[in-house]
Amino acid sequence: MKIRAAFLGLCLAASAAWADPQRAAQLRDQALTDNTAWQVLESLTTEVGPRPAGSPAAARARDWGVAKLTALGFSNVHVEPFAKRAWLRDAEAGEIIAPFPRKLALLGLGNSVPTGPDGVTAQVVVFASLAELKAAPASCCAGKIVLVNQPMTRTQGIDGYFTAVAARSAAPVASAHGAVAYLVRSISTSTARAPHAGAMQPWKAGERAIPAAALGVPDADLIAHMAMRSPVTVHLALQSHVADTTAWTVSGEMPGSDPKAGTIVIGGHLDSWDPGTGAIDDASGIAITVAAAKLVGATPHRRTIRVVMWGSEETDGSGPAYLAAHRNELDSIFIAGESDLGADMVYGLQLPVGAWNAPDIAPLESVLAPLKVMARPMPPEEAGSDVEEIQGAGVPVFALSQDASHYFDYHHSQDDTLAIIDPERLRQNVAAWAATLSILADTNADFRKVKK
Numbered sequence: 001m002k003i004r005a006a007f008l009g010l011c012l013a014a015s016a017a018w019a020d021p022q023r024a025a026q027l028r029d030q031a032l033t034d035n036t037a038w039q040v041l042e043s044l045t046t047e048v049g050p051r052p053a054g055s056p057a058a059a060r061a062r063d064w065g066v067a068k069l070t071a072l073g074f075s076n077v078h079v080e081p082f083a084k085r086a087w088l089r090d091a092e093a094g095e096i097i098a099p100f101p102r103k104l105a106l107l108g109l110g111n112s113v114p115t116g117p118d119g120v121t122a123q124v125v126v127f128a129s130l131a132e133l134k135a136a137p138a139s140c141c142a143g144k145i146v147l148v149n150q151p152m153t154r155t156q157g158i159d160g161y162f163t164a165v166a167a168r169s170a171a172p173v174a175s176a177h178g179a180v181a182y183l184v185r186s187i188s189t190s191t192a193r194a195p196h197a198g199a200m201q202p203w204k205a206g207e208r209a210i211p212a213a214a215l216g217v218p219d220a221d222l223i224a225h226m227a228m229r230s231p232v233t234v235h236l237a238l239q240s241h242v243a244d245t246t247a248w249t250v251s252g253e254m255p256g257s258d259p260k261a262g263t264i265v266i267g268g269h270l271d272s273w274d275p276g277t278g279a280i281d282d283a284s285g286i287a288i289t290v291a292a293a294k295l296v297g298a299t300p301h302r303r304t305i306r307v308v309m310w311g312s313e314e315t316d317g318s319g320p321a322y323l324a325a326h327r328n329e330l331d332s333i334f335i336a337g338e339s340d341l342g343a344d345m346v347y348g349l350q351l352p353v354g355a356w357n358a359p360d361i362a363p364l365e366s367v368l369a370p371l372k373v374m375a376r377p378m379p380p381e382e383a384g385s386d387v388e389e390i391q392g393a394g395v396p397v398f399a400l401s402q403d404a405s406h407y408f409d410y411h412h413s414q415d416d417t418l419a420i421i422d423p424e425r426l427r428q429n430v431a432a433w434a435a436t437l438s439i440l441a442d443t444n445a446d447f448r449k450v451k452k
Ligand SMILES: [Zn+2]
Pocket: 269, 281, 282, 313, 340, 341
């Protein structure tokens, strides 16, 4: 075919079918009045609630996922178990002792060690940034509690988070400076007092493990201001335990007409942090991909669309488990993507290199334009942490960029609940996914490098 020469790293399949922009536009418009995503999101957050991997709630989430996919007409609904060493929160408390008593709003960090029954009481040394802690003399903090009070920058994409989140894993730096505990200002763009949970990297052999927790933003600021005037003493009592458990990834499919054309793998993660009900992180990703797949699945389409509810994203595990379980079928995964940045509006689509030049993908730019979704020319560097491993093994990925400028006001906090979901923005998000999926399910372009 004459267009072949125009492609950059792309090849055309032999099939005569072509992606249909009119069908994609119809699905886009249908999604703008469809409430499936809202119903799925409401159901998961209300019926299961918080669901950390390894907790009893995770088993209820597994059963919910199987029942929901089945009820919505998905085929091949099944569960993929994998071993999970889970970190689970127990009783936690913290307070300022001096210069005056005040209870602290805090949450222990995933992979932290407990303080022991008597807790830790020590003076706090405050650093305005992680860089300042790293540059401090090794003797700075012996016997002290280190607080890194670095504010997070609000950005439309995820770069503000990627920059700020390093401080959440800096307990080993504090430990190397002699600290007895580590506190981090919540990785948050809000000034609300609710602390934001999250995991730190597991302790490595040779590191001296110390307890670590995130403080609500105003509490971190208060300690910083106090410390400019006089010594601040804090008491921390953080309990947690680890357990060898099982985690589960749940998936179902909307079968395509051509089994040889490959499978599209999309989804979100079923596990959540414990303070809220995991509405934006990540019931919304599950709801968006389930709703979009159901819409496209109800029309004729060539490739099978598989929706995956990954079972352990927050404390790691489901991405590597998915690669291990699907290593033998990587060449049949046509493309993969994950929705894991909330329920706000999509503003861009990133496809593999050269894809926008494919004759039956190029019209997607016009289909997405009324949604204010840009065709972004650069391919995605990443498309969600649960598809990172299969991406590393050669599976092509796509990414719908979504507005995260308010996401980190609530992420991993007690305010991540259904109350912060805007149904209209959610529908716009599903519309962008549905139109994109429709084109990817039928296109003659092929981005795969892993071939049999
Ligand atoms: Zn997430």
